[in-house]
Each structure stands twice: as C-alpha cells, then as structure tokens.
Amino acid sequence: MSLLQLTTYIAAVFFLVVVILKTVKIARMPVHLRWDLYPIPHEKGKAAYGGSYFENSSWWEKPRLVSRAGELREMVVEIFSLRGVFRNNRSLWWFSYPFHIGLYCLVALIVSLKIPVVLHWTGMPVGGQAPGFLSLALQYAAHAFAAAGWTLTLIGGLGLLAMRLFKRDLRSYSRPGDYINLILLIAVSGAGFIAWVTVDRDSHHLRDLAHSLISFLPAPTTTPAATACLVWLTDILLLYFPFTHMTHFIGKFFTYHKVRWEDTPNRPGSLIEKKIQQAADNPVGWSAPHIDPLSTWTEASGGGKVPDGEK
Amino acid sequence: MAKSKPTINDFRKRAGQLVDIDDMHPLPLPPPFDKPGSEPQIKPLPEDGRRKIETDLDGVSAVRFARPETVDQKRELVGKFFSGLAKLFDPRSNWTFLEPLFLTMEYCVRCQTCSAACPIFIESGKQEIYRPSFRAEILRRLYRKYVKRGRTLPDNLTEKEIDAAWTMIARLMESSYRCTICRRCAQACPIGADNGLVTRELRKIFSQEMGIAPRALHQDGSVQQLEIGSSTGMPPAAFRDNVSFLEDEVADRTGMQFHWPIDKQGAEILLIHNAGEYLAWPENPMAFAIILEKAGIDYTLSSELAAYDAVNYGVWYDDIQFARVAVRHAEIARRLGVKKIVIGECGHAHKALMVIADRILTGDLNIPRESYLTLLRDIVLSSRLPxxxxxxxxxxxxxxxxxxxxxxxxxxxxxxxxxxxxxxxxxxxxxxxxxxxxxxxxxxxxxxxxxxxxxxxxxxxxxxxxxxxxxxxxxxxxxxxxxxxxxxxxxxxxxxxxxxxxxxxxxxxxxxxxxxxxxxxxxxxxxxxxxxxxxxx
CATH class of the missing domain: 3.40.50 (Rossmann fold)
Structure with a gap:
C-alpha cells in the first residue's frame, strides 16, 4: 500500500466516522417542542401558499394529507438553485451558486470515476479500456464534471473569500475558521484545476487511483505529482471538514425535516407522546425564584391542578 | 458626534451606551409622514432613570432592570447567567428546545442572508445591534467558549472584569427584547438556522435562571394569570360581571337578548378569548357571541382561573410558565368535558396551545384544539348567517x-x-x-x-x-x-x-x-x- 493510499484511507474513514457520529448525536437528542415554520412543502394542496392542516376544521378527525413528492421537489429546487440565497442575498448567490454547483460536480466526478470499477465487479465490460456506450458516456461525464467542478468551485471559492474579506457585514462576523474553510477548499479546487489542466485532462490518473482504492489493489505507479498533491490536500480537507460548519448538509437535514417542517401532531398513544412523557420526568433544573429546580417538568407545570378561583 | 458602528467585541468592551438614539436614522415613511418632524420620536429617558436602570444598549429599556450597585451583586448575576447558559444546553433542563438551538449554534455560516428579511434591522436604518445575527453571534461565541470547550468562569475575576462581563450580560438582556421573534430571518435562512429562537432562548436564561423578565410578561402577565385568573388582573367574579354587562350591551345594540354560556358542562366547544378583548375591545367578544348564537353553536366560556384568558406569555420568555398555563387551559377543558377548545382572536394563544403545547399535553389533557378562523369560515360559508x-x-x-x-x-x-x-x-x-x-x-x-x-x-x-x-x-x-x-x-x-x-x-x-x-x-x-x-x- 502506498503512502497516498494509506492517507486517503485514513482520511476517508475518519471523515465518515465523524460525520456519522455527528449525525447520530443530533438524531438522539430529546424530542423538542414544535417550532414549525411555513410554508411546509409536504402540506398537500396547501404548500404553494404556506397553508397547513390547521386550516381544516376538526383537523384531527381527517386524514393527514402529506406529499413527500412536494417535499422532494422543494429539496431538489433548493439544493440545485440555492433559491433561499437567490431571493434574500443575491450578491452572495453569484458566488455561492457556482461554488455549490462545483462541489456537486466534484461529487459526481468521484461517482463517475468509481462506477466503472463497481460495474467491473459485476462482470459488465466497462472500464478504462473497455469500449462501449456506457464507458464512453462515463468518460464524457467525467470530463464534464471535472471541467465544471474544478472551475466553478475555484471561481466560487475565490469570490466567497473576497466577499468575506471586503464586505463589511460579512467580514465583521467572520471568524478565522471561516477563512480557513474557504482557503482549504480553494486550495483543493485550485490543485484539482491545475492537475486537470496540466496532466489529467481525462481524469484517468484519478480514475486509476479510485480503482486501486476501492479494489484494494496497489496504487498506480504513474500518479503525477500534481494529482498526488490534489489527493493529499483532499485528505487534509476530509480530516478537517467534519469539525467545521461545512457539515451544514447534516445540520440542514435536521433544521428542515426535524424542526421547520416537523408538524406531526402528537396523537394519544403515539411514540411522540411516549417521548414527551419521558422528557417530562426530567428534573427542571432551572433555579429562578418561581421554579423548584428539583421538581420534574410534570410537577413544575402544575400537573393539572387548578386552584379554586374567587367565586 | 455619532459613534462608530458597534462590533461584536464592542458589545463587551465599549463603555457606556452602545448606540445613541439620535444616531438612529430609520427609513423614511411614505406620505403623509414623509416630511421632517411629521412622525413621533423616541424620547430619551430622564438622566435619573438612565442612572438607575440598565440602558447601556441603546438608551431604551424594555426590561427596566435596576443597575446592580455593588460588585458582589454583579458577580452573583454574572455567575447566574453562566449557570443558565450551561442549562440551556443540558438535555434535561432544556429538552424543550435543545435540538433547534444546537443546530443554530453549530451550523450558521454567518452569510447574513437573514439580515435582509428582518424588518427591525432594515427599518432602523440597518442598526448593527439589531441585525438578527448580532445577538446570535454573541451567544454562539459564549457557547463555543463556555459550553463546547467546557471553560468555566474563573472565581477570581477582578472588579474590572466583572464590570465588563455584567455590561455584556445587561446589554444581552435588553437585546433579547429588540426582536419580535417573527422568524422572518429563520424563513430566509438557507441553512435553517433560527435567530428568532436564539432571542427566545436568551430570554429563558434571564427568566428561568436569573428571575429577570419584563414585569408586563411575568409578574403582571403569566403569574397574575395563574393566580388572579387573567393577565389583565380581572378575577373570575369581574369576568362574570363583564359578560353580564356585555349581554346588556348586545341587547342595546342589536335587540338580541340571550345569555352567554359560562361553565356549561359537556358543551361541544370551550371558547377562550384573550381577556384583553373584554376590557379593551368588548365589541369583539360581543360579535363572537352574536355569531355563535345565530349559528346555533354549542359552546361555553369558562370562569375558572386562567381559562377565560387565552394568553400564554410564557411562549415568549419562559418554558415553565408556558407549560403551567397550557396545562391549566387543557385541564379546565377536560373537567368541562368539552370536545374541543376553540381559541379566539389571539395569535400567540393559537401558536401556544395548538402548536407548541402539542408536545406538552399528553393523555387526557391532549384535547383537540382549533382556531376560531376555521369555525367561523365554516359558519360564514354555510349560509347560516344572513x-x-x-x-x-x-x-x-x-x-x-x-x-x-x-x-x-x-x-x-x-x-x-x-x-x-x-x-x-x-x-x-x-x-x-x-x-x-x-x-x-x-x-x-x-x-x-x-x-x-x-x-x-x-x-x-x-x-x-x-x-x-x-x-x-x-x-x-x-x-x-x-x-x-x-x-x-x-x-x-x-x-x-x-x-x-x-x-x-x-x-x-x-x-x-x-x-x-x-x-x-x-x-x-x-x-x-x-x-x-x-x-x-
């Protein structure tokens, strides 16, 4: 195993483990109170104007109409157009959009480089040397993804860095970590761009390396320095990435699906109700004069006792 | 001379009032308020008042918290703030909002997309201290330093350090009452971070740990509602008197003579108005009574403590007060044996009882809740009214x-x-x-x-x-x-x-x-x- 392979395995495994642990940590957080925010795209027939099932009288007696397709549509539009930024922060969108599209292209590039290897395992005659339509299509796709990915990420990253440096409202809120994130991403995309332009226009060096990595074969001996540099920079990025807000793709899943769009009503006997009852057994803990910190949430809320009023 | 725009660091370091009222230049309004001097101004508080209460944010006081006089008092308040900060991120003390708060702390990319959506920031002429991410970023820095990295406040802080810490906390206290929690910022955020929630969570530290909240919300609000019956100070007997008076008023104005149902066991609906309506806008409950009488709706009002007032101010500043009021509303509905609670013309009462309390009320307290809007829409569109x-x-x-x-x-x-x-x-x-x-x-x-x-x-x-x-x-x-x-x-x-x-x-x-x-x-x-x-x- 070459050093390049070893560092890449370590970085990839480390990245996956930390990302999974972060995801699990959030997923295991206690049930929280509802904090819906409309529009919610799965509200069937109502999402377009921001309506909800609360618009129906006796809503709890009626079937809940949920459109997963509507939710998916909203996600696809948001992911591929960054509509929120386009509508609310147009100057940032001009760089954020190519930057994100570039990153998507790079993910697609990695996938397109690995598909031939996976298909090869299944016995299909595709791969670097194999002829055929699929092989050709994958090669063209890799070309396109590499060209768009390296270029757009580099342009977008440089633009975002310039905005952070020169736009007052961004600069005064940016921390060193924000600059390091961008510089690292620019370094990776810059190295990728240089390698692509100078030594790897058809990404075959990357493909060979990907092949060796997922097949556990010896590393190719002909990896050029520019490509090796790109891989090592990517390894550094993978080691650093999970500890930054660049993992907002994880956070975004939860902020949207588990907070903003989480409008599941608490039905008697439901799992939600059980989770609430468990949480309400916790001691309150807060110490202001109107609170007994040792009481449970159920006790602190009065437990349903109603004092006699002045009659 | 106008001060320079305050930065996050100034929030802790700059002495005195951070922003002068005179330096605010709100956006011009359309006619007839487009001429100089045609609109009201923010009057500065008297010098004496500014000396006595905390106004170091912008010369305005929402909380009216008396300035601590001694360093020991400040030290105690600072200590309480930091213990509250820790509890805000404790899964037992703050299970209610930990996940959304954690996500906002961790994943904001500080792109400022939220700013353009905030009417207070924009209309104030882009006052930096009103930027939705400003107070969120201060909390985030405290979270990173004292919660995430686990640093504790040293016991031997000097008087100067205590002063600086208290100044920051006092400004944060006032700052948490410069946002209406309308959540337009959250709606605009591409990540889904929620600066409106940050405002509310900050208020919780002050209320739930330090016992500090605007009097109108706490003592005169949720406390009075639970103890006297209504945040208006109206006890049950006065409520019944008011209803009786309004019955006469309806008869005078419309010729319709009927009694409004109160404490009717087994009615279909428990209708709860914001009690402020009875006092400030009595025509509103009168109109409700006329419509429901004409439409033949089986409903009741309640004269039990808190159940003739739909408000739940806890929704703005305190989870425990929130839960107490929500549980009280549900318990009274349960005892009346109604099939559902309908909430009158009160927005926050809708959200409190129908949405947020949905994860408070369990078992037989989980009584269906509905907006008056759907009930009235059905009545109006069904031609039951001429x-x-x-x-x-x-x-x-x-x-x-x-x-x-x-x-x-x-x-x-x-x-x-x-x-x-x-x-x-x-x-x-x-x-x-x-x-x-x-x-x-x-x-x-x-x-x-x-x-x-x-x-x-x-x-x-x-x-x-x-x-x-x-x-x-x-x-x-x-x-x-x-x-x-x-x-x-x-x-x-x-x-x-x-x-x-x-x-x-x-x-x-x-x-x-x-x-x-x-x-x-x-x-x-x-x-x-x-x-x-x-x-x-």
Whole structure:
C-alpha cells in the first residue's frame, strides 16, 4: 500500500466516522417542542401558499394529507438553485451558486470515476479500456464534471473569500475558521484545476487511483505529482471538514425535516407522546425564584391542578 | 458626534451606551409622514432613570432592570447567567428546545442572508445591534467558549472584569427584547438556522435562571394569570360581571337578548378569548357571541382561573410558565368535558396551545384544539348567517396577517375566505400571507408599555407594518375615505392601536383598525344598525 493510499484511507474513514457520529448525536437528542415554520412543502394542496392542516376544521378527525413528492421537489429546487440565497442575498448567490454547483460536480466526478470499477465487479465490460456506450458516456461525464467542478468551485471559492474579506457585514462576523474553510477548499479546487489542466485532462490518473482504492489493489505507479498533491490536500480537507460548519448538509437535514417542517401532531398513544412523557420526568433544573429546580417538568407545570378561583 | 458602528467585541468592551438614539436614522415613511418632524420620536429617558436602570444598549429599556450597585451583586448575576447558559444546553433542563438551538449554534455560516428579511434591522436604518445575527453571534461565541470547550468562569475575576462581563450580560438582556421573534430571518435562512429562537432562548436564561423578565410578561402577565385568573388582573367574579354587562350591551345594540354560556358542562366547544378583548375591545367578544348564537353553536366560556384568558406569555420568555398555563387551559377543558377548545382572536394563544403545547399535553389533557378562523369560515360559508357584503361597502379593508397564525401555523386562507364573503372592498398588503411583516408588537412588545419602550416600538419595530398600511391605502390616503385594518389578533390590535395613536392616523387619514368578527356582524342583514362604531377607541 502506498503512502497516498494509506492517507486517503485514513482520511476517508475518519471523515465518515465523524460525520456519522455527528449525525447520530443530533438524531438522539430529546424530542423538542414544535417550532414549525411555513410554508411546509409536504402540506398537500396547501404548500404553494404556506397553508397547513390547521386550516381544516376538526383537523384531527381527517386524514393527514402529506406529499413527500412536494417535499422532494422543494429539496431538489433548493439544493440545485440555492433559491433561499437567490431571493434574500443575491450578491452572495453569484458566488455561492457556482461554488455549490462545483462541489456537486466534484461529487459526481468521484461517482463517475468509481462506477466503472463497481460495474467491473459485476462482470459488465466497462472500464478504462473497455469500449462501449456506457464507458464512453462515463468518460464524457467525467470530463464534464471535472471541467465544471474544478472551475466553478475555484471561481466560487475565490469570490466567497473576497466577499468575506471586503464586505463589511460579512467580514465583521467572520471568524478565522471561516477563512480557513474557504482557503482549504480553494486550495483543493485550485490543485484539482491545475492537475486537470496540466496532466489529467481525462481524469484517468484519478480514475486509476479510485480503482486501486476501492479494489484494494496497489496504487498506480504513474500518479503525477500534481494529482498526488490534489489527493493529499483532499485528505487534509476530509480530516478537517467534519469539525467545521461545512457539515451544514447534516445540520440542514435536521433544521428542515426535524424542526421547520416537523408538524406531526402528537396523537394519544403515539411514540411522540411516549417521548414527551419521558422528557417530562426530567428534573427542571432551572433555579429562578418561581421554579423548584428539583421538581420534574410534570410537577413544575402544575400537573393539572387548578386552584379554586374567587367565586 | 455619532459613534462608530458597534462590533461584536464592542458589545463587551465599549463603555457606556452602545448606540445613541439620535444616531438612529430609520427609513423614511411614505406620505403623509414623509416630511421632517411629521412622525413621533423616541424620547430619551430622564438622566435619573438612565442612572438607575440598565440602558447601556441603546438608551431604551424594555426590561427596566435596576443597575446592580455593588460588585458582589454583579458577580452573583454574572455567575447566574453562566449557570443558565450551561442549562440551556443540558438535555434535561432544556429538552424543550435543545435540538433547534444546537443546530443554530453549530451550523450558521454567518452569510447574513437573514439580515435582509428582518424588518427591525432594515427599518432602523440597518442598526448593527439589531441585525438578527448580532445577538446570535454573541451567544454562539459564549457557547463555543463556555459550553463546547467546557471553560468555566474563573472565581477570581477582578472588579474590572466583572464590570465588563455584567455590561455584556445587561446589554444581552435588553437585546433579547429588540426582536419580535417573527422568524422572518429563520424563513430566509438557507441553512435553517433560527435567530428568532436564539432571542427566545436568551430570554429563558434571564427568566428561568436569573428571575429577570419584563414585569408586563411575568409578574403582571403569566403569574397574575395563574393566580388572579387573567393577565389583565380581572378575577373570575369581574369576568362574570363583564359578560353580564356585555349581554346588556348586545341587547342595546342589536335587540338580541340571550345569555352567554359560562361553565356549561359537556358543551361541544370551550371558547377562550384573550381577556384583553373584554376590557379593551368588548365589541369583539360581543360579535363572537352574536355569531355563535345565530349559528346555533354549542359552546361555553369558562370562569375558572386562567381559562377565560387565552394568553400564554410564557411562549415568549419562559418554558415553565408556558407549560403551567397550557396545562391549566387543557385541564379546565377536560373537567368541562368539552370536545374541543376553540381559541379566539389571539395569535400567540393559537401558536401556544395548538402548536407548541402539542408536545406538552399528553393523555387526557391532549384535547383537540382549533382556531376560531376555521369555525367561523365554516359558519360564514354555510349560509347560516344572513350576510350582505355590501353593508361593508363604505369601508376599504386590508388584512394584517398575525405572524403566529400565519407564518408559524400556516392558517392563511380561512380569514381571506371570510373577508371575501363579507367585504367587497378588500385589498392585500405587500407582502402578505407567510411573508407578512410583524405588527411590531410581537413577542410581548404590545403589552410592554413602560418608559420609552413604546416609542421605540412605534418608530422601529412597528415601522414595517406602518409602511405597509400607508402603501396599501396610498391612493385613498385622504380622510374622506374610510379605511379599516383588519387585525385578527389582540396583541396585533394593541400594537396597531398604539401606533395609530402615536402617528394620529385615524385623525389624519381616517384609518381604523379592528378584528375580523366585527366585519362579519357588520355585514349581517338582520342587525339594523352598523355594528362597527366608526370612532377612535
């Protein structure tokens, strides 16, 4: 195993483990109170104007109409157009959009480089040397993804860095970590761009390396320095990435699906109700004069006792 | 001389008042308030008051917290703040909002996309301290240092360090009452971070750990509601007297003589109004009573403590007070044996009992809750009332969308369906629906009437709504046209009332405000005289 392979395995495994642990940590957080925010795209027939099932009288007696397709549509539009930024922060969108599209292209590039290897395992005659339509299509796709990915990420990253440096409202809120994130991403995309332009226009060096990595074969001996540099920079990025807000793709899943769009009503006997009852057994803990910190949430809320009023 | 724009670091380091009121340059308003001196100003607090209470943020005081006099007092307050900060991120003490708060702390990329969506920031002329991410970033830095990295506050802080820490905390306390929690910022955020939630969570540290909250929200609000029966201070006997008086008033105005059902066991519906309606806008519960009587609805009011007042101020500042009020409402409904609770014209009461309390009320306390809007929409569209929209033809009506019912609950169409059935001259504000602007009185601001805080509300937090109202009526802005802002929420009405009074909008432009039910009764053909009394009140 070459050093390049070893560092890449370590970085990839480390990245996956930390990302999974972060995801699990959030997923295991206690049930929280509802904090819906409309529009919610799965509200069937109502999402377009921001309506909800609360618009129906006796809503709890009626079937809940949920459109997963509507939710998916909203996600696809948001992911591929960054509509929120386009509508609310147009100057940032001009760089954020190519930057994100570039990153998507790079993910697609990695996938397109690995598909031939996976298909090869299944016995299909595709791969670097194999002829055929699929092989050709994958090669063209890799070309396109590499060209768009390296270029757009580099342009977008440089633009975002310039905005952070020169736009007052961004600069005064940016921390060193924000600059390091961008510089690292620019370094990776810059190295990728240089390698692509100078030594790897058809990404075959990357493909060979990907092949060796997922097949556990010896590393190719002909990896050029520019490509090796790109891989090592990517390894550094993978080691650093999970500890930054660049993992907002994880956070975004939860902020949207588990907070903003989480409008599941608490039905008697439901799992939600059980989770609430468990949480309400916790001691309150807060110490202001109107609170007994040792009481449970159920006790602190009065437990349903109603004092006699002045009659 | 104007001070430079304060930065996050200035929040802790700069001495004295961070921003001067005179340095605020709100966006100009449309006619008739486009001339210098034509709009109200924020009056500075007297020197004596500024010496005694914390005003070091912007010279305005919402909380009216007395400045601590000794270093020991400050040390104690600083210690409590940091213990509250730790509890905010404890899964037992703050299971209620830990996940959304954690996500906002961790994943904000500081892109400032939220800023353009915030009416307070924009209308104030982009005052940095009102930027939605400003207070969030301060909390985030405290979270990273003291929660995430686990650093503790040293015991041996010098007097100067204690002073600096308290100054920051006192400013943060006031800052948490410069946001109406309308959550337009969260709606705009591409990540889904929620600076409105940060505002509320900060308020929780002050209330739940330090015992600090604006008097109107806590002592005179949720405490009074639980102990006396209503945040208005109205005890049960006074409530019953009020209802009796309003029964007579209905008879005088309409000729209809009937008793309003109170504490009727086994009724289909428990109807809970914001008790402020009985005192400030009695025509509102009167209109409800007329509509429900005419439609033959089986309902009851309750005279139990807290159950004749739908408000739940805990929703703005304190989870425990919130839970106490929500459980009380549900328990009384359970004892009455009603099939559902219907909430009257009160936005935050809708969100509190229907949405947030959905994860508080379990077992037999989980009684179905519904908005009055769906009930009335069904009544109006079912032709159970004799309605003629032309009876409202002399009024041009626009609709204010209360944030709590609309952006935060998705109740958008029923009120429009009702309005279109009872008014011919209805026009929408821009923007409206889930993109609406807050009235400026959200998150408790409408009831906080001390010092110069109402001035700040009129000039800053209500300004976007003021602009919308002026714009929607700009072609008929003169006093010869009767114009009506339908605000189907008590707190919104309170904020709009105060704003109209401050700008003298009724006198200069003949714009009145009111609820939705009044327009319905005004359109009823079997009521001889117009129900809406076209006078300032």
């Amino acid at each position: 309605l003629d929209p032309s009876r409202n033809d002399d009024i041009t009506v626009t609709l204010h969308d209360p944030c709590n019912m609309v952006r935060l609950m998705g109740i958008v169409q029923p009120q429009r369906e009702i309005l279109k059935a009872v008014c011919n001259n209805f026009r929408e504000m821009t923007p409206h629906g889930v993109d609406n602007f807050c009235c400026g009185g959200g998150s408790g601001f409408a009831i906080m009437q001390d010092g110069n805080f109402p001035d700040w509300r009129h000039v800053v937090s209500s300004r976007a709504k003021m602009r919308q109202i002026l714009n929607v009526f700009q072609d008929i802005i003169g006093p010869e046209h009767k114009k009506y802002v339908c605000a189907p929420c008590s707190n919104c009405k309170g904020a709009i009332r105060d704003m109209f009074a401050a700008y003298r909008l009724f006198e200069t432009s003949n714009i009145l405000y009111g609820g939705l039910v009044e327009l319905i009764v005004n359109a009823m053909t079997d009521i001889e005289k117009p129900f809406i009394d076209w006078q300032w009140h």
